[in-house]
């Protein structure tokens with residue numbers, strides 16, 4: 001009896017000491033990206049924290065310590081306003097893309113902030129907020145409401161949107177913007193273009209997006225301080241990236257790279273799939289354009305070209321598409337609406353991955369060292385694919401150029417030229433060689449922020465400086481002033497001396513005059 005109470009007491013004590021209440025907001029209706037948040041949260045729940053996940057994708061099964069809060073209506077919004085733009089998205093101008101994203105982000109944010117399920121949360125208490133960062137700066141008001149430290153999660157890795165929080169140095173000279181497709185070692189023209197787009201983006205973000213967000217903040221959190229104060233109060237940023245994936249770049253101490261954390265250990269394949277792949281001694285490829293682009297969005301001609309190519313190549317093909325669209329398929333093709341993508345990529349017979357170049361797919365390919373053929377559609381896909389080309393583990397195939405012939409050539413190039421596989425393997429090795437598995441690292445840093453009450457000692461002093469102080473414009477201006485003053489002083493001294501000497505010399509002609517007179 002006594003021992004039992006002691007044990008009970010001990011266990012409740014240990015729970016109280018380590019279990020924190022964590023709120024995560026992954027509100028955007030993007031299923032594949034939901035995996036990122038839920039993987040992190042499930043691991044935190046496993047460690048004894050009580051987590052609440054706010055998203056449009058509640059789990060069907062119950063998970064211990066894990067509570068789902070369904071944000072209904074998001075998916076309908078997406079189907080109506082976002083999806084129709086996806087396939088045609090690659091044709092829009094840069095400015096249209098930016099303003100369109102801002103408009104979407106605002107409408108989605110309002111949908112969220114008015115949602116009854118979200119509102120009912122506000123009376124609870126939370127020790128930490130994890131916020132998916134997607135032009136939703138106003139949501140920092142939620143962290144302010146709970147007076148809790150906030151961790152920003154960036155599913156696309158670092159970008160200007162995250163760098164502005166920590167003032168992370170990302171010089172335009174060697175850190176390409178999300179909108180360009182340049183390698184890190186840019187030539188003169190590329191650096192100029194990168195600088196141009198980066199500055200344009202900063203201006204659009206500052207003058208349009210931040211105003212929109214400030215309005216939202218004032219409207220929904222009237223007691224909150226100005227947006228910038230809340231941005232400066234962000235404790236840490238978790239980046240879905242790694243130098244094996246994006247290349248080496250500088251990061252301040254409160255930006256942590258955890259790219260690859262969502263890839264779970266491969267599970268055994270279903271029997272038919274296993275047989276299909278085991279039997280693919282000639283090699284197999286996986287073809288998937290992600291969760292957003294469906295076969296119903298692709299015109300019939302394109303689908304026919306793809307099938308024509310598959311019939312011609314000596315490769316087994318696993319194709320993630322809606323089956324009902326096809327009457328007849330070549331025998332080497334297996335079609336289904338869903339496949340366990342990472343488990344397939346883990347199979348040694350898989351020689352290449354035809355993908356839309358979404359960030360998760362690219363990371364999963366690298367995780368298993370599989371080279372890619374990228375057919376980008378929108379958002380960061382273009383730059384992910386360009387990156388694979390620049391780093392030599394992928395080729396790009398434009399959607400407009402997609403024919404049976406071009407697809408076949410790309411497939412043969414990637415499966416026959418060992419360079420692609422070697423480069424993918426190299427990055428895979430680097431990605432796996434880490435002191436702590438990325439998911440453990442993410443968990444460690446989340447707990448670290450709570451242990452150190454926001455861990456503000458990780459912040460660089462740069463957030464107390466204005467932008468021109470940060471790039472030392474004031475110091476340069478001062479130096480220029482001193483130097484030009486010195487030059488001016490020197491100039492006037494020389495001029496005065498010269499005039500003085502000239503005056504002295506100009507007396508001499510009188511002597512010669514005298515001489516002349518003497519003659």
Ligand SMILES: *[C@@H]1O[C@H](CO)[C@@H](O)[C@H](O)[C@H]1NC(C)=O
Pocket residue numbers: 025026027028029030033034037055132133134154155156
């Ligand atoms: C998280 O934010 C990214 C933008 O950085 C967005 O693309 C993604 O859909 C968001 N995911 C969720 C589940 O909110």
Ligand SMILES: *[C@@H]1O[C@H](CO)[C@@H](O)[C@H](O)[C@H]1NC(C)=O
Pocket residue numbers: 143144147148149150225229230233235453454
């Ligand atoms: C800043 O974050 C801390 C916790 O990390 C919180 O207690 C404080 O209220 C926040 N400040 C503002 C202005 O929200």
Ligand SMILES: *[C@@H]1O[C@H](CO)[C@@H](O)[C@H](O)[C@H]1NC(C)=O
Pocket residue numbers: 275276279
């Ligand atoms: C293996 O593949 C060949 C064609 O590549 C096919 O003829 C054979 O039936 C397949 N075997 C199994 C067990 O699927």
